[in-house]
Amino acid sequence: MGLETKLQSIPAIASKVEFFINWARKWSLFQYPFVTACCGMEFMSTACSHYDIARFGAEFPRFTPRQADFLLVVGTISHKQAPILRRVYEQMCAPKWVVAFGACACTGGFYDNYATVQGTDKVIPVDVYIPGCPPRPEMVLDGLMKLQDLIQKEKLDEHLTHPKYKPMMP
Amino acid sequence: MSIEAVEKVKARFPEAIEAAHSQAGDDTVRVHRDSWLEVLGFLRKPLGFDLFVDLTAVDYLDREEELPRFEVVVHLRNMATGKRIRVKSRLPESDPSIQSLSLLWKGANWFERECHEMYGILFKDSPDLRHLLLYPEFEGHPLRKDYPIDKRQPRIPLLASEERRFSRPADETPHGHDPRFQEKP
Amino acid sequence: MTVDSSKDLHTDYIEVMMGPSHPAMHGITQIKLYLDGETIISADVEPGYLHRGFEKECEDHRWNQIVPYTDRLNYVSPLINNVAYVMAVEKLCGIKPTPRCEYLRVILSEMNRLTDHLTCVGAAVMELGAFSGFLYFVKARELYYDLMESVTGARVTYAWTRVGGMRWDIPEGFEAQSYAATKETRRILKEIDGLFTKNRLFLDRVVDVGVISREDAISYGITGPFLRSTGVAYDVRKAHPYSAYNEFTFEIPVGENGDCYDRYKVRMAEMEQSMRIIEQALGKLPGGPVNVEDPRFIYPPKQAVYTTIEGMINHFRLVYDDVHPPKGEAYGYAEGGNGELGFYVVSDGGNKPVKCRVRPPCFPIVAAFGKILEGHMVADIVPIYGSVNMIGGEMDR
Numbered sequence: 001m002g003l004e005t006k007l008q009s010i011p012a013i014a015s016k017v018e019f020f021i022n023w024a025r026k027w028s029l030f031q032y033p034f035v036t037a038c039c040g041m042e043f044m045s046t047a048c049s050h051y052d053i054a055r056f057g058a059e060f061p062r063f064t065p066r067q068a069d070f071l072l073v074v075g076t077i078s079h080k081q082a083p084i085l086r087r088v089y090e091q092m093c094a095p096k097w098v099v100a101f102g103a104c105a106c107t108g109g110f111y112d113n114y115a116t117v118q119g120t121d122k123v124i125p126v127d128v129y130i131p132g133c134p135p136r137p138e139m140v141l142d143g144l145m146k147l148q149d150l151i152q153k154e155k156l157d158e159h160l161t162h163p164k165y166k167p168m169m170p
Numbered sequence: 171m172s173i174e175a176v177e178k179v180k181a182r183f184p185e186a187i188e189a190a191h192s193q194a195g196d197d198t199v200r201v202h203r204d205s206w207l208e209v210l211g212f213l214r215k216p217l218g219f220d221l222f223v224d225l226t227a228v229d230y231l232d233r234e235e236e237l238p239r240f241e242v243v244v245h246l247r248n249m250a251t252g253k254r255i256r257v258k259s260r261l262p263e264s265d266p267s268i269q270s271l272s273l274l275w276k277g278a279n280w281f282e283r284e285c286h287e288m289y290g291i292l293f294k295d296s297p298d299l300r301h302l303l304l305y306p307e308f309e310g311h312p313l314r315k316d317y318p319i320d321k322r323q324p325r326i327p328l329l330a331s332e333e334r335r336f337s338r339p340a341d342e343t344p345h346g347h348d349p350r351f352q353e354k355p
Numbered sequence: 356m357t358v359d360s361s362k363d364l365h366t367d368y369i370e371v372m373m374g375p376s377h378p379a380m381h382g383i384t385q386i387k388l389y390l391d392g393e394t395i396i397s398a399d400v401e402p403g404y405l406h407r408g409f410e411k412e413c414e415d416h417r418w419n420q421i422v423p424y425t426d427r428l429n430y431v432s433p434l435i436n437n438v439a440y441v442m443a444v445e446k447l448c449g450i451k452p453t454p455r456c457e458y459l460r461v462i463l464s465e466m467n468r469l470t471d472h473l474t475c476v477g478a479a480v481m482e483l484g485a486f487s488g489f490l491y492f493v494k495a496r497e498l499y500y501d502l503m504e505s506v507t508g509a510r511v512t513y514a515w516t517r518v519g520g521m522r523w524d525i526p527e528g529f530e531a532q533s534y535a536a537t538k539e540t541r542r543i544l545k546e547i548d549g550l551f552t553k554n555r556l557f558l559d560r561v562v563d564v565g566v567i568s569r570e571d572a573i574s575y576g577i578t579g580p581f582l583r584s585t586g587v588a589y590d591v592r593k594a595h596p597y598s599a600y601n602e603f604t605f606e607i608p609v610g611e612n613g614d615c616y617d618r619y620k621v622r623m624a625e626m627e628q629s630m631r632i633i634e635q636a637l638g639k640l641p642g643g644p645v646n647v648e649d650p651r652f653i654y655p656p657k658q659a660v661y662t663t664i665e666g667m668i669n670h671f672r673l674v675y676d677d678v679h680p681p682k683g684e685a686y687g688y689a690e691g692g693n694g695e696l697g698f699y700v701v702s703d704g705g706n707k708p709v710k711c712r713v714r715p716p717c718f719p720i721v722a723a724f725g726k727i728l729e730g731h732m733v734a735d736i737v738p739i740y741g742s743v744n745m746i747g748g749e750m751d752r
Contacts, residue, residue: 034376036383036405037748038430041474041511045500048493063378080305081383081404083326084375110423113319113408114312115304122328134511168329194446194685222576224714228701233709243699245686245714249573249587252594256686277576280722288410303403303751312411319411 008156018156026148029058032068037075039102042134051137056144065091076104077117089124094159098126099147103133125164175217175255183209198256206259207269214274219246219255225281227289231315238262240291270296288313368396375404379482379737382747398728400721405747413711417677418444419517421711426512428713429749432471432692434463437516443687443698444518448680450649454641456520457599462636465629466499471692472622479741483560488550495543498536518678519653520646530637537630561615565727565739576719579694584610584617591690603635618742652678677706693717693744715749
């Protein structure tokens, strides 16, 4: 947004505005759960009452990339699915983050063969990696908290300077 | 067991049956591929094997020299009596084609589509042999024994290389790339 | 005076991709729909977006190393896959597990059948709009995840069975926790029954929707709750009793019409029958060892490994070289959450399979799904697909 980037040049106001904007962003995350495989079961457990991702403000999934903040890649990405993942990522608006949930999304898991992409970071840039096969809900919440720390440290003109916002599709 | 089913098939098509066995309690019969459709049609209508359980193929590359390379395997079950039967047929590498079963059982079509893209077996007179689990740009038939497991065919240009860093072909030493164990030429 | 404008307006069919990344697609499947307004003229289902090369990995791994891969096939009821695979290999080898192992496999399989049905019906009602119903189902499911964690150490994927037995025995306090879990589940299921079974909103969405006839279902190769909802009482646990199932009394719930409401009722009734089996099995659980005493398949006790040379060599052989089933082929099958889950294994006497094929129960159901959709509206896709219980790991392998 134009006003934010202009404010970046006035450090005294920028740091305070940054603090409040990032605080608001990290406690009201809209997730896009790109659920493919078994990790979806632990995602469902995390989202429900026992482990309760709602206490972090991140409970409501937005199934359209236009409205989502972070893309939660849950489960294995196959080569057939990779173009769809890239297209969904490209359709999201800045600021956006990607969380790779599960061993298959981080590095391909134990499927090292013709069909599986060896990690989501081969397709789109990733911010937080949550390992586990599948990760316990407590680990997912820990990963979410690390994402919140990342968001808190962001600058106002991140979407102009960070290389992950460079378009990849022709 | 469905021994009597096998006996009835042998009585009706004496020259089509090549072998039969009951290992582990599963009745199996191997037929010649030219009588594939007749034998299975006979099993379905008069003998009542109406549940189409499974269709798959096995690649016996270099394992059984005296028989052709591919084997198509069909499992059936008779819902009325509960008997099961397995019917197989061998296909040579030069011409891996066999009649399709889609007119006899509706479920056969998807199983044949998968078998075709994984092994390259052509099902003649099939209504639909498009790809099912793989994408149209994929080349080759991955479940054949001579397709290497880590040959990658990405659909879009990737951000980094996917090469296996720790791959060990069968003839390399178990110690891999440790320089202390390399043989000096 | 009425105006018939259909002749003046240019109408055409719309092609809509109900694409792979969609909230109602239970993972990733693509349905290409040809629509006339809201009515579906034809639907072309394209699976395969989760194809992970299970069979190719099996040919590259040893027999016991395949067990973790089988977990990830039907990931809502993973132990049933483990049990079915190991049963196929044991059938080929000709060994029979111990009675205690059979009982434990039955108990843990039925708990996994409960998690399967709870997840399936929970996700189905969530997609119809009843999100709080999903929370009830997952609350019940957590009880079984905790139980499985106390036995195996993992909540979702267990890799629990081995050829000839299991990894280890159940811990102390398992029976008491199981009885508490079944009591709590019955209470939760009663609440859910009150929420949905006679709810006019729910009935309007699911009654007479997604009907399939008996002959079509058998011709497609459909088994499991989908087939039982059409009236065919085929359940592998009764028709071909395996493990210890012939020692328990339970019923097979059967529907009449083959629509989504019958499938919902069949699944709810099956959950009650599963709990009956668990309680009967816990009541008469036999003692004894969990693994069969065969040095070709099972590790010797650690005392023998550290003190005798034979024990050490046996242990080393099994770790390094794994089991060697005899040459031949076998088809072992069990009743999975969706139907007959079969494993066709081919061995040439080596420690890796020549072929390990899984016969996925939801594969023929999704093959029929495209045909069932014809004539329905777009909004009917959601309850029909919810009752199909497509599990991507199993269908695409």
